[in-house]
Amino acid sequence: MCAAGRRWGRRQRALLWAVLLAAWEAAWGQLRYSVPEEMPKGSFVGDVAKDLGLHLPALRDQGVRVVSEGSTQYFALHGKTGHLVTAERIDREQLCERVQQCVLRCELIVEGEMQVYGILVEITDINDNAPSFRAAEKELRVSETTAPGSRYHLPEAHDPDSGRNSLQSYELSGDEHFSLAVQTGPGGDQRPELVLAKALDREEAAFHELVLRASDGGDPARTGTARIRVTVLDANDNAPVFSQAEYTVRVPEDVPVGSVLVTVTATDADEGLYGHVKYSIEKITEKGSHIFQLDGETGAISLLGNLDFEEGKSYEMEVQAHDGGGLSDTATVVLTVTDVNDNVPVLTVSSAVSEISEDAPSGTVVALVHVEDRDSGANGEVRCSLDEDVPFRLENSFKDFYRVVTARALDREQVSEYNVTVRAADGGSPALQSSAVLALRVLDVNDNAPVFSEERYSARLSENNAAGALVLTVRATDADWGQNARVRYRLSEGRVRGAPLSSYVSVQAETGALYALRSLDYEQVRELELWVRAEDGGAPALSSNASVRLQIVDENDNAPQVLYPPAGGAAGAGGARWGVELAPRRSEPGALVAKVVAVDADAGQNAWLSYELAKATEPGLFRVGLHSGEVRTARSPLARDAARQSLVVVVKDHGRPALSATATLSVVLAESVAELLAELGSAAEAAAAPGEAAGGLTRWLVLAVAAVSCLFVAFLLLLLALRLRRWRRRHLLPPDGGALRGVPVSHFVGIDGVRAFLQSYSHDVSLTADSRKSQLRFSAATCCDTLPARPLPDEPAPLLGDEDVAAALPTDPAAPSGEKSSIIQVGVEGRRYETDFVFCYCWEK
Numbered sequence: 001m002c003a004a005g006r007r008w009g010r011r012q013r014a015l016l017w018a019v020l021l022a023a024w025e026a027a028w029g030q031l032r033y034s035v036p037e038e039m040p041k042g043s044f045v046g047d048v049a050k051d052l053g054l055h056l057p058a059l060r061d062q063g064v065r066v067v068s069e070g071s072t073q074y075f076a077l078h079g080k081t082g083h084l085v086t087a088e089r090i091d092r093e094q095l096c097e098r099v100q101q102c103v104l105r106c107e108l109i110v111e112g113e114m115q116v117y118g119i120l121v122e123i124t125d126i127n128d129n130a131p132s133f134r135a136a137e138k139e140l141r142v143s144e145t146t147a148p149g150s151r152y153h154l155p156e157a158h159d160p161d162s163g164r165n166s167l168q169s170y171e172l173s174g175d176e177h178f179s180l181a182v183q184t185g186p187g188g189d190q191r192p193e194l195v196l197a198k199a200l201d202r203e204e205a206a207f208h209e210l211v212l213r214a215s216d217g218g219d220p221a222r223t224g225t226a227r228i229r230v231t232v233l234d235a236n237d238n239a240p241v242f243s244q245a246e247y248t249v250r251v252p253e254d255v256p257v258g259s260v261l262v263t264v265t266a267t268d269a270d271e272g273l274y275g276h277v278k279y280s281i282e283k284i285t286e287k288g289s290h291i292f293q294l295d296g297e298t299g300a301i302s303l304l305g306n307l308d309f310e311e312g313k314s315y316e317m318e319v320q321a322h323d324g325g326g327l328s329d330t331a332t333v334v335l336t337v338t339d340v341n342d343n344v345p346v347l348t349v350s351s352a353v354s355e356i357s358e359d360a361p362s363g364t365v366v367a368l369v370h371v372e373d374r375d376s377g378a379n380g381e382v383r384c385s386l387d388e389d390v391p392f393r394l395e396n397s398f399k400d401f402y403r404v405v406t407a408r409a410l411d412r413e414q415v416s417e418y419n420v421t422v423r424a425a426d427g428g429s430p431a432l433q434s435s436a437v438l439a440l441r442v443l444d445v446n447d448n449a450p451v452f453s454e455e456r457y458s459a460r461l462s463e464n465n466a467a468g469a470l471v472l473t474v475r476a477t478d479a480d481w482g483q484n485a486r487v488r489y490r491l492s493e494g495r496v497r498g499a500p501l502s503s504y505v506s507v508q509a510e511t512g513a514l515y516a517l518r519s520l521d522y523e524q525v526r527e528l529e530l531w532v533r534a535e536d537g538g539a540p541a542l543s544s545n546a547s548v549r550l551q552i553v554d555e556n557d558n559a560p561q562v563l564y565p566p567a568g569g570a571a572g573a574g575g576a577r578w579g580v581e582l583a584p585r586r587s588e589p590g591a592l593v594a595k596v597v598a599v600d601a602d603a604g605q606n607a608w609l610s611y612e613l614a615k616a617t618e619p620g621l622f623r624v625g626l627h628s629g630e631v632r633t634a635r636s637p638l639a640r641d642a643a644r645q646s647l648v649v650v651v652k653d654h655g656r657p658a659l660s661a662t663a664t665l666s667v668v669l670a671e672s673v674a675e676l677l678a679e680l681g682s683a684a685e686a687a688a689a690p691g692e693a694a695g696g697l698t699r700w701l702v703l704a705v706a707a708v709s710c711l712f713v714a715f716l717l718l719l720l721a722l723r724l725r726r727w728r729r730r731h732l733l734p735p736d737g738g739a740l741r742g743v744p745v746s747h748f749v750g751i752d753g754v755r756a757f758l759q760s761y762s763h764d765v766s767l768t769a770d771s772r773k774s775q776l777r778f779s780a781a782t783c784c785d786t787l788p789a790r791p792l793p794d795e796p797a798p799l800l801g802d803e804d805v806a807a808a809l810p811t812d813p814a815a816p817s818g819e820k821s822s823i824i825q826v827g828v829e830g831r832r833y834e835t836d837f838v839f840c841y842c843w844e845k
Contacts, residue, residue: 030118033084037092037123042085045075045121048108049082052117056082063111066119067350067370068104075106075121084119092123093160097287100162107370107401111351114365116398127165127218131157133226134284138212140194140228141326144202145235151181153320153330154192156283157214157224164217174210178230194228202232236325238269240277246332253309254340261292264299266321266329273324282330283318287311292335294319301333309339310374341379341428346372347436349422350401358412359445367404367438368397371424378427385423392420404438412442413479446484446538450476452546457532459514462553463522471505474512474546476534484538487512492531492545497524505550507532514548522554523601556655558601560609562663565596581667583645585637593622596629596663598651606655614662615648622667624649631665643669677704 033046049056054064066077066084076087096102101122108117138155159167170192172180177198183191192212200208210228215221242264249262268275279299284292291305292315299319315335322328352367373380384394384402393407404420418440425433452474459472478485489512494501505528507514514532528550535543581594600607611629616622618641623634631647645667652660670678677700 030120032120032122034122034124035086035090036126037090038126038128039086039090041087041089045084045086046119047082048077048084048119052108054082054110056080063351064108065111066106066108067348068106069372074104075119077108084121090123092125092162093129095123097160097285107398109350109368111368114351114368114397114403116350116368116401118398125162125165127161127216127222129160129165130222131159131167131214131216131224133157133212133214133224134289135226137227137229140230141233141322141324142196142200142230143233143236143325143327144200146196146200148196148199150196152194152196153282153318153328154180154194154212154228155226156189156191157226158286159214159216159222159224160286161216161218166216167214168217168221169215171213171215172210172228173213174228175208175230177208178210180212194230200232206232208232231326233326236270236274236323236327238274238323239327240266240268240321240323240329242266242319242321242329242331244331246334248334248336250336250338251307252338252340253307254342255303255307257303257306260300260302261335262301262333264301264319264321264331264333266299266331268323268327270323270325274327276324277321278323280320280322281317282320285315288315288317291315292317301335307337309337309376310343313337339376339379341375341426341430341432343374343379344432344434345382345424345426347384347422347424347434348372349436349438352404352438354439355441355443356406356410357443357445358410359447360406360410362406362408364406365403366392366406366440367420367422369394369402369404369422369436371400371402373424373426375426375428381427382424383427385425387421390418390420392418394422410442412444412481413448415442416481417441444481444484446480446536446540446542448479448484449542449544450478450487450534450536451544452476452534454546456547456549458549458551460551460553461516461520463520463555464557465516465519467516467518469516471514471516471550472548474507474514474532474534474548476512476544476546478536480536480538484536486537487534488537490533490535492533494530496528501528501530504528505530514550520552522552522603523558525552527551554603554606556602556606556653556657556659558606559659560598560600560651560653560661562651562661563597563599565594565663565665581631581665583633583637583667583669584671585669586671587633587637589633589635591633592630593633593667594631594665596624596631596649596651596665598629598661598663600653602653602655606653608654610652610654612650612652613647614650615646617642617645617647621645622647631667637669641669645669677701 031046031048031051035043035045064077066075068074072088074086074088074090075084078085092102104121104123106119106121108119133155135155140152142152157167167190170180170182170190172178177196177200179195179197181193181195183193185191208230210230212226212228213223215223243266247262247264251261264279266277268277278296279294280296281294291303291307292301293304294301314337317333318330319333320328320330348370350368350370356364356366371382371384373382386392386394391406391408391410392404395403395405397403404422420438420440421435422438423433423435425431453476457472457474461469461471474489476487478487488509489507490509491502491505491507496504504517505514506517530548531545532548533543533545535541583593596611598609600609610626611624612626613622613624620634621637621641622631624631647665647667649663649665650660651663652658
């Protein structure tokens with residue numbers, strides 16, 4: 001009952017340990033399988049897909065593969081079933097010599113997830129090796145005087161199998177003089193010994209043939225044999241003796257081939273043949289037999305092949321010293337191989353991506369790297385690192401696996417490709433290192449808007465251009481790549497003079513060339529302000545704007561236009577027109593007679609006007625100011641000069657070629673209005689028929705009186721209107737001037753007891769487009785030459801007509817003498833001109 005309880009307790013403990021081991025392996029993400037050795041290629045090991053919970057379609061799509069330690073890949077993954085199978089025939093004795101438990105480790109790498117799973121596969125032993133002796137025959141020399149019970153070492157058999165499949169027993173057959181004794185060594189190994197059971201007699205038998213058989217515990221059992229030949233010798237008193245029972249040597253693995261590692265020595269007190277000692281190796285592994293050799297005469301053990309700490313850390317052999325009489329002694333030699341940093345760390349890129357988007361978040365895995373160093377201790381401790389100037393870092397994933405992940409945001413516009421160097425260095429002295437390069441291309445994301453080469457563009461275009469003329473080309477660049485960097489241009493919406501901006505200019509979408517769609521007129525449009533938008537081909541698209549200022553350059557395409565005297569007026573008696581100028585016959589040289597007022601719709605030099613007298617009834621009597629247009633007397637009128645003078649004044653601009661206009665003035669030499677009327681009347685009578693002379697003169701006199709009355713009433717009405725407007729435009733009107741002093745009498749004209757000062761000093765003409773009126777504004781100023789009329793800066797300069805000319809008269813007669821500012825409006829072809837005059841006046845009762 002108690003024995004059963006103890007057995008159940010042991011079973012419970014074993015089961016508990018198995019459960020704990022499975023739980024520990026599952027916690028660390030490892031699978032464990034067991035498979036016998038020598039299985040054919042493709043044999044089933046385990047269902048990895050089921051045990052890890054991986055779906056078969058995911059296995060095929062995500063690139064799953066198995067990586068084994070070392071250069072030979074012993075396992076593979078069946079893609080269709082998800083089973084782990086053998087990729088090579090596995091020999092346990094070759095992989096795990098003198099190791100009780102043979103376990104191979106491999107890793108399952110899921111490239112799509114950058115995940116690693118560990119797999120442990122235990123290779124179980126099968127009885128595929130029979131016990132074998134290093135030498136098929138063994139010769140012993142035994143003296144006939146040897147006492148029964150003496151022992152002699154026999155060769156040991158070697159079986160690379162493990163457990164019950166290894167060597168289990170020895171048997172001896174062949175002769176009654178000898179028996180077999182098996183001793184157990186410190187490591188549990190069996191050491192056969194030949195025991196002399198019966199005294200020998202050389203004269204009876206000089207040789208004895210024995211058979212030593214070694215058997216393992218397999219089913220069926222395998223055996224190996226060795227022949228033992230015993231030669232009976234004459235008496236030998238002393239056996240050889242080694243200087244020490246065990247020789248221990250530490251040898252670095254980089255010792256050159258041929259070097260003597262250790263020399264064993266044994267001495268024999270006998271002389272002659274019985275005192276001559278020879279050495280031989282009695283026991284050594286198969287691998288050690290190809291690495292070491294023993295000099296039978298000197299006992300020197302030298303290196304026959306290269307040592308490799310990673311393949312064998314220690315070797316043990318038994319060396320026998322025997323004399324010529326058959327006596328012998330045995331010593332153990334233990335050679336320990338010390339590690340040398342002779343293996344460079346091996347870097348393997350298990351999985352990697354070649355492209356990554358520049359907006360990938362920090363921590364994105366780009367590669368899975370495996371590092372391995374076959375050295376041990378500090379020589380096998382590997383440190384991995386990356387260059388400091390790359391936006392990546394290393395993370396330990398699983399044991400010797402590292403993940404290369406992004407450490408910060410990427411920017412393709414700064415660096416479009418990376419060659420990431422992963423370096424591995426061990427802890428040896430000097431350290432050995434290796435490296436692997438990861439080529440990574442950064443994919444573009446539309447994170448940069450187009451940028452114009454200039455923030456503001458400006459261009460000049462002459463008016464009257466041809467439709468479709470190239471104005472300028474704007475250019476924007478985008479730091480992105482491909483479709484994200486493809487820039488297209490378009491105009492922002494706008495209107496010019498009520499019309500869409502797109503009817504004036506257009507932009508070529510691909511090149512950014514700006515074209516004028518129509519012929520532009522400086523007098524209508526002085527400049528165009530527009531915005532050009534550059535938009536890339538990303539999704540969503542990014543854009544930026546640039547301002548474009550297009551200045552229209554004036555050309556001399558408008559001839560001067562005469563505002564005064566008007567081109568036509570109401571005809572008076574004899575065909576005379578109002579606007580006839582009066583010049584006293586007693587005028588002094590330089591007296592102002594009239595003023596020609598002209599404007600030019602152009603600008604700049606094209607609007608600079610000059611005046612010259614082209615034709616006169618009496619040459620030399622009058623002259624015209626070159627820049628003022630003032631007509632003055634060049635000399636005092638003479639009695640012989642005709643009372644009515646006709647002057648033709650030519651107005652020219654300074655354009656190339658120059659354009660001109662003419663103005664015709666009629667000047668009457670008279671002392672008073674009465675003489676003026678009489679002169680006009682006489683001219684009318686000369687033009688009328690002889691029978692109607694008296695009636696015509698009467699009619700003209702009546703008309704003249706009526707006209708003067710109408711002018712007076714109109715003057716009063718206009719004066720009242722000006723006073724009503726003065727409160728609205730007070731800031732535009734200069735203050736009243738003082739009384740006139742020192743003005744010559746010739747500068748006045750009198751009508752019905754009223755004398756008005758006629759001399760003008762300056763004028764300033766400006767053009768606006770919001771009215772069909774042209775406005776001539778009189779302002780108090782010093783006398784100066786008149787500059788050419790100029791259009792208002794915010795309106796186009798239209799042409800003038802003569803049907804809307806009107807002159808504003810000075811203030812009422814009740815006001816004292818002085819200078820007043822007044823406005824004369826002249827409307828021509830829908831445009832307004834504004835001119836400033838100094839109008840000096842005085843009133844007399």
